[in-house]
Structure formats: structure tokens, C-alpha cells
Amino acid sequence: MRRPLGRPNLWPLYYALRDARLGAGRNLVAAVSAVLVAAFAVSLAALVFLGSDATRSAARLLREQAAMRVVLTEPSEATSPAGRAEAVARRIRALPGVASARVVPPEETLAALEEAFGGTVDLGRLFPENPFPPSVAVFLTGPDEAGALAARIARWPEVDEVVYGQKYLPAVLGLADFLRRAGLASVVGFALLGLAVTVVTWQLAVLSRLAEVRVKAWMGVSPWALAGQFAAEGALLGLAGGALAAMGLVLVVHRVELALATLLPWPLAPPRFGPLVVLCLASGTALGAAGASLALALLARREGVFR
Amino acid sequence: MRAELPGPSEAPAVAWLGVSHVFPMSRRGRGRAARPALDGVDLRVAMGEWVFLVGPSGAGKTTLLRLAYGALRPTRGEVRVLGEPVGVRPIHLLRRRLGLVFQSFELLPAKTALENVAYGAEVLGRPPGEARRLAEAMLSTLGLEDLADRFPNELSAGEQQRVGIARALIHRPAVVLADEPTGNLDLASARVVFEVLSRIHRLWSPAVVVATHSRELLAWGGHRVVRVEGGRIASDEGARIR
Ligand SMILES: Nc1ncnc2c1ncn2[C@@H]1O[C@H](COP(=O)(O)OP(=O)(O)O)[C@@H](O)[C@H]1O
Ligand SMILES: [Mg+2]
Numbered sequence A: 001m002r003r004p005l006g007r008p009n010l011w012p013l014y015y016a017l018r019d020a021r022l023g024a025g026r027n028l029v030a031a032v033s034a035v036l037v038a039a040f041a042v043s044l045a046a047l048v049f050l051g052s053d054a055t056r057s058a059a060r061l062l063r064e065q066a067a068m069r070v071v072l073t074e075p076s077e078a079t080s081p082a083g084r085a086e087a088v089a090r091r092i093r094a095l096p097g098v099a100s101a102r103v104v105p106p107e108e109t110l111a112a113l114e115e116a117f118g119g120t121v122d123l124g125r126l127f128p129e130n131p132f133p134p135s136v137a138v139f140l141t142g143p144d145e146a147g148a149l150a151a152r153i154a155r156w157p158e159v160d161e162v163v164y165g166q167k168y169l170p171a172v173l174g175l176a177d178f179l180r181r182a183g184l185a186s187v188v189g190f191a192l193l194g195l196a197v198t199v200v201t202w203q204l205a206v207l208s209r210l211a212e213v214r215v216k217a218w219m220g221v222s223p224w225a226l227a228g229q230f231a232a233e234g235a236l237l238g239l240a241g242g243a244l245a246a247m248g249l250v251l252v253v254h255r256v257e258l259a260l261a262t263l264l265p266w267p268l269a270p271p272r273f274g275p276l277v278v279l280c281l282a283s284g285t286a287l288g289a290a291g292a293s294l295a296l297a298l299l300a301r302r303e304g305v306f307r
Numbered sequence B: 001m002r003a004e005l006p007g008p009s010e011a012p013a014v015a016w017l018g019v020s021h022v023f024p025m026s027r028r029g030r031g032r033a034a035r036p037a038l039d040g041v042d043l044r045v046a047m048g049e050w051v052f053l054v055g056p057s058g059a060g061k062t063t064l065l066r067l068a069y070g071a072l073r074p075t076r077g078e079v080r081v082l083g084e085p086v087g088v089r090p091i092h093l094l095r096r097r098l099g100l101v102f103q104s105f106e107l108l109p110a111k112t113a114l115e116n117v118a119y120g121a122e123v124l125g126r127p128p129g130e131a132r133r134l135a136e137a138m139l140s141t142l143g144l145e146d147l148a149d150r151f152p153n154e155l156s157a158g159e160q161q162r163v164g165i166a167r168a169l170i171h172r173p174a175v176v177l178a179d180e181p182t183g184n185l186d187l188a189s190a191r192v193v194f195e196v197l198s199r200i201h202r203l204w205s206p207a208v209v210v211a212t213h214s215r216e217l218l219a220w221g222g223h224r225v226v227r228v229e230g231g232r233i234a235s236d237e238g239a240r241i242r
Helices: A011-026 A028-063 A080-094 A106-116 A148-154 A163-205 A210-218 A223-263 A273-302 B060-068 B089-093 B112-123 B128-141 B157-168 B186-205
Strands: A068-072 A098-104 A133-139 A159-164 B014-021 B038-045 B052-053 B078-082 B097-103 B175-179 B207-211 B224-229 B230-236
Touching: A011 A028, A011 B112, A028 A163, A028 A223, A068 A080, A068 A148, A080 A133, A080 B097, A080 B186, A106 A223, A148 A163, A159 A163, A159 B078, A163 A210, A163 A223, A163 A273, A210 A223, A210 A273, A210 B112, A223 A273, B038 B060, B038 B224, B038 B230, B052 B060, B052 B089, B060 B175, B060 B207, B078 B224, B089 B097, B112 B128, B112 B157, B128 B157, B128 B175, B128 B207, B157 B186, B175 B186, B186 B207
Parallel strands: B052 B207, B052 B224, B097 B175, B175 B207
Antiparallel strands: A068 A133, A068 A159, A098 A133, B014 B038, B014 B078, B224 B230
16 A cells, blocks of 8 residues: 655545545536536625726726716707807817817717617607707816806706716715625625525535445545545536636626716716636635535534544 | 553454444534443454354444444553554555455446456556456456356345455455354345455455354354443453453
């Protein structure tokens, strides 16, 4: 049984991988649920992370926003709406601190909305008479005078509303603050929930392999080696779940980003996919490893495997 | 510390030295006086010796064996296996030198008899080819080669236990501890299982301790019979050493 020093015995590793493969095949439902549970818990936690991250960067963007959208009232007299909008745009261009002003016709607003819905809705049929008033897209030379300029333009009779980033800043800052605090609590909650469900799932998997566990305990495999084997299996399946979650989230975030980019009058910072993917993979792996080894420990104790 | 430690040659295979064991009371039973499961047991099993542990259910046979393979620590006294006090080194290292056989067979259902026996060697880190050769040799020395390619659900209970024994003892341990190995079997199957154990005993002479409450098997073999009753040794017949 003794082998020469300096030559590590890699067969246990080979057998552990084989047993993991056979074990997953033995209870496929449990293996698949282990992946899905990890994916689900990781997605929930990551969404909270994303939401808090997004509001924080939104707040930063809003503060630096040098663009505004001037929405005009419905014309009451018989003047042409387009001509009236062009007149307002000209007056805005004359103001100090304004870099450019361009009339956005209602059709363009409708088309942008349709694109945001992924082209699935025919808004032209839904609203035969375009309900959107014309508006003027304004770019300033800097963000500092935005509040004062907006207030001045909003007083003009042709102007219904001035939409600009800093107007939403207090609300967004409040949301960011709330998400940071609630997010921490819910991440802990999702982690605990995910761990509980992972443990239950892995108990089913271990239960269907109790003979294997017993034989190993009888023949002198240490409790740590057994726990390590299941931790490694859990880590692999959890990693798969984390990867699944990462792919889903990247897709979702990408779609949301496209939609927001067409809806909002200001440019968005690109979402940080790197940390998101790392977070998903790491938390999925950790969840799987912890859940599987905890499940083994609980079952081994309950079934008296080592005693 | 003991004054005169036995030398390696005369060290018994298993020795229970003044062993008492009291199980901790369950929450509900707290307050009642705990009756010891074992009460001052002195028992030595020599290298290569075969011992039956008999006695009524609840006598303490299982507790004796569990102390020997390190699942329990005695409340008082000391247990030594192969000259080494149990519980000083990690228990799993001790178990690699033992062969444990239980009432349940625990064959892996997705493996053939041969693969199950080879699994025992794989668990101990032997390469696949060597594990397979060892398993083939083990099955043929025990006369079980015809079962090699069958799956557990194609074997009778007695056949399953014989395959289970081949797996548990594939590493040719010097000590075999068997707790009711025929507890799930009818008398005819039990006989065949004991024949397999006997063949192993002749093959490499391990010390064999078999706990059983089956009286019919005792006449069989002319082995030493230790009777346990109420946690004490009631009688000890046919011992080579006392
Ligand atoms: N885990 C345990 N907790 C409490 N009491 C136990 C436990 N295991 C065994 N006992 C008691 O110890 C005594 C001896 O049991 P055991 O060694 O299993 O007997 P045998 O194997 O001879 O039937 C019995 O009275 C039994 O009730
Ligand atoms: Mg018993």
C-alpha cells in the first residue's frame, strides 16, 4: 500500500471526478436542481447588486447631465405645430450656455418608443393619432447652469415641461440609498434562502449515494476527504449555475440598456459586465460548495455514517 | 501508563482492557440512572484468532465492536487494536487496517459484483487496473467468479453479502470485525457466508471477531465463543489466550 515518496497518488482525484459524474447521473433531477437553485439565488442577489449599481451610476450621470428635453404644449391656435417648435428652438439657441437645439418631431418619439419595445408593438396602430407633442432636444455647454436654464424655459407659455437629469437627482439619490441598505439585507436573505434550498437539494443527491458514502467511511476515507469530495462536486454544479445566471443577466442587462438608451435623452454609462460575471461565478461556486458539504455533514450525522 | 507493554509479537489483535461504556442519556431519559452498556470488560483476541461474540439483543456486542473500530470512545478503560490504542491517531487511519462487515451489504447498485469489489481497492487509492486484478483474484479465491458480471439486484441476499465481504476485505486486513453479518439472511445463506469468512481466515489468518445472536452457527467451526450478557462477559470458551 505504501508508495515511494515524492510521487503523489492522483488516482483518488480521478475516482472523485468519476464518482461525481456517476453520482450526478444517478440522481439527475437533484443535479439539475442544484444548478438551477444556484442560478436562481445568484440571479436574485446579482439583480439587487445591479439595481444598486445602476442607480448609483445614474445619479452620477444625472449630476453631469448637460442635455435637456423641452416638451411643448398642444397648440391651441391654428399655427402649424412644426413651425411653432422651430420658433421655440430658435429662441433656445439664442440663450447663453446652450450649445445646440434640435426639433424632435412626434414621429421620431414614437419610433424610438417602438424600438425600445423591441419592435414587438406597432404603436402607430395603437395610437392612430400620434399623442406625442413635438419637443426640442437641447444640449448645453456644461451641466452647471442646467437648473437655472430649465426654470427659465419652463416659464414660456408654449412649454409644457422641461425634462432634464438633475431634476430627478433627489429621487434617484434616495433610491440608491434605499437599494444600498435594502440590498444588503436582501443579499443576505437570498444567500440564506439559496443555501437552505441547496442543502435540501444536495441531501437528496447524497441520499441516493448513501451506499457510496458508507463504504468510504467504513474503508477509512476521512470525514474531511468525503466532505471535500462533495464540496468539489457542489462547487462544479454551483459554478455551472453561476455561469447560467451570468449569461441570463448579461442578456437581460443588455436588453434593458438598449431600451433605456433609446428612451432617455442622455447617454448611459455602459454596465459593468466584468464584476457581474465574476460575482455570479464566485457566488454560485461558493453556494454549491457550502451547500453540498453541509448536506453531507448533516446526513452523515443523521445516518451515523462514521459511528 | 501501563508498566509492561506487550512486545509487538505478542500484542493481541484486539484488546478491550477494563472497558466500561455508558451512553449519554437522551433528553427524555435524563434523571434516570444510566445502566452501562458495557461494565468492566476484559477481552483479548490474539492475532489470527477467530472469536464469536454471542449474547441476547442489547447485551453489548455492537458496542464492543464500535469501540474497536473507533466509532465510540470508552467511558472507562482502553481499547487497543494491533497494539495501538484506539483514538490516538485519526480513526480513518485505523480503519484502513481493519475489515468491517455489517448486516447491510451496501453494494453500489450501478456497479457489477466485480466493480463493487474493485471499488473497495479504489477507495484505498489503488490504480484502476490493479484494483480490477485484485477484485478478480478475490472473487476467484472465494469461489464467486460466476457472480462477477451480475448487478446487485441480480444477486440473492447471501450472494450480495459474500460480494460485500470480498469488497470489505480486498485489502487483506489483519483484523476483521463483523457485526451480525448474517442478520439479514436465512440459515442456509448464513452458512455460505460463514464459509466465505472461513476461507478468508484460512487464506491470510486475520483475527476475526463476529458478533451474532444466531445460535445455530456456533457449533459450526469449533471456534472460541465469548458470551456477553448485560454488558459483562458471561463465559469464554475455547480461547487460545485469556
Ligand atoms: N446510541 C445508543 N444510545 C443509547 N443507548 C444505546 C445506544 N446504542 C446501544 N445502546 C444500549 O446499549 C446496550 C448495548 O447495546 P448493543 O451493543 O447494541 O447490544 P447488542 O449489539 O448486543 O444487541 C443496550 O442496552 C442498548 O439499548
Ligand atoms: Mg448489535
